[in-house]
Amino acid sequence: MATPDSDWLTPNWLAEGAAHIWRPYCQMQTARPPLPVVATLGSRLVLADGRELIDGLASWWTACHGYNHPHIAQALRDQIERMPHVMFGGLAHEPAYRLAKRLADLLPGDLSHAFFAESGSVAVEIAMKMALQFHINRGAQTNKGAGRTRFLSFRGGYHGDTLATMTVCDPEEGMHSLFSGVMPAQVIADLPRDAESEAALDALLAVRGEEIAAILVEPLVQGAGGMLLHGPETLRALRRLADAHGVLLIFDEIFTGFGRTGTMFAMQAAGIEPDIVTLSKALTGGTLPLSAAVASTRVFEAFLSDDPEAGLMHGPTYMANPLACAAANASLDLFEDGAWRADVARVSAALTEGLEPCRAAPGVVDVRVMGAIGVVEFDAPVAVGDLCARFVEEGAWIRPMGKVIYLTPAFTTPDTDLALLTRAVRKVVGVAHPLD
Structure with a gap:
């Protein structure tokens, strides 16, 4: 030191x-x-x-x-001498492209398309935007607001402090009750922890499923909501319900990702994959801000079109910052052994x-x-x-x-x-x- x-x-x-x-x-x-x-x-x-x-x-x-950590510190020194930052619009650089490939290799299933940002809250907002536009692009809703425009999240949950993420946090027990009634209301339910609560959520989705774009959950641990634990079967139930009702499933692994719960990603304990996962916090080993919303191939392909407006029109100024990506790659080196x-x-x-x-x-x-x-x-x-x-x-x-x-x-x-x-x-x- x-x-x-x-x-x-x-x-x-x-x-x-x-x-x-x-x-x-x-x-x-x-x-x-x-x-x-x-x-x-x-x-x-x-x-x-x-x-x-x-x-x-x-x-x-x-x-x-x-x-x-000396390995991460050296990677940062090397990168800052070469290129601390460059815009990601129309340009490419090795740290981001290598990191995207490595995340795709680490994540289960076909979660293989990474969209980088700076903070966890923004990654969740990007995931929400992806989910909304997924349904717009597939014709399940219009861009005028009809159709699948809401999200289903859970009591005890926390997903960030930005405007959209506040709406999917617990409206009563969380930090954002002051804004209740001000922001658009989402659908907040109890986590399905047993057959009875899974049936209750199934019934809710049967009534409101056609207005819901995605289910959003912190897998295994609801962190800032009180470090509340649930089992892998809860995640498997959410996957079943999402598939049955045609909604996307988003896992917020900003806290749980990168080993915190005992597996590299919390989803691995359940043996299932979401349609989109958000990552941040330990991604760079605690050195620089970086986050990612990583989508499955099915979600990604819904944005491929001859129509320019069907693309994801989003781009944080510092997205895929080379210095932060170098730190993340060095952090993944440490996980590899x-x-x-x-x-x-x-x-x-x-x-x-x-x-x-x-x-x-x-x-x-x-x-x-x-x-x-x-x-x-x-x-x-x-x-x-x-x-x-x-x-x-x-x-x-x-x-x-x-x-x-x-x-x-x-x-x-x-x-x-x-x-x-x-x-x-x-x-x-x-x-x-x-x-x-």
Whole structure:
């Protein structure tokens, strides 16, 4: 790790910029000041005052290989000297084309046509736009709004903060209830977890299926909605229902993709494929923003025509940014050797052992682990700011949300750091254990 220079260690930039920064997910009038980070290394954040915190979140689930991985860093250095960016309209470059081929080879089935963007939310919006235009191009709806113009998503779901993605998030439990009634209403249902709920969703689709363009779901784990888990059979049920009612199936794997649940992609646990999958977060190993909406051949071919208007008229300015694509290719290099599987299993075992005692803590209603995701759920929303401060005192960076304290560490997090993270959770929730 390079030693931070004096300008970074001096907190003047924090004080001088504070009046001009609008921070995420907080009430600016009452929020606690943020912690100034001056460097990262492996699983650690280095603060301006010299303290080091074990990052239990891998920076919102992105830094799967740990921070500052030398292979990714070298790929970025090489690429920035050659070509940091070039527009993708009418031009091509090797990092994007190689990445698209590699994603097609990694993804199951014929998910083989990648459309790149910058953020996960935008990738979901692109997937939604693809689904709408798929039906327009096939004549199942008009571009005047008749026909399949809505989406079916699920309670507990979260798909982003942009305008269209807000409409497919949980309208009551999510962060966007303020906009209820302002944005176009989608169809929100319960996930089909058993035969009875599958029959209920089938009945809903029998009535409203002809107005629905696609079903949208986070496979296996509804992340920001509370780290809510469901089984592979739920995904198989959604595939059956989508096929039966002529709607597309979109998997939002922005959180679950690239090993987080134990398989490379969550869909692989169910043995089925969606029509479109969205990817981001760990795609570049936590270095640069990049996302993709990857479509099946059937979806892609619906856009092929002699009519120019039948093409996908979309193009983010920084789409397929060569620097970001180089980082993603380097990240995929690290996945190719397969060591991540053992690392995820090791992290999963540490989270299971370290968090299970929390079941005895006051207010805890569930403890659950899937892959490199560990969750302690309470019976009421937790005080995020207060808990963050207590975790920092224990040497950990853990930011709860809603009713859950969760851990999503880098796969490469050492055992000693994993032990510190789970010990911090046990101490803060107030449970005694021999491990402590």
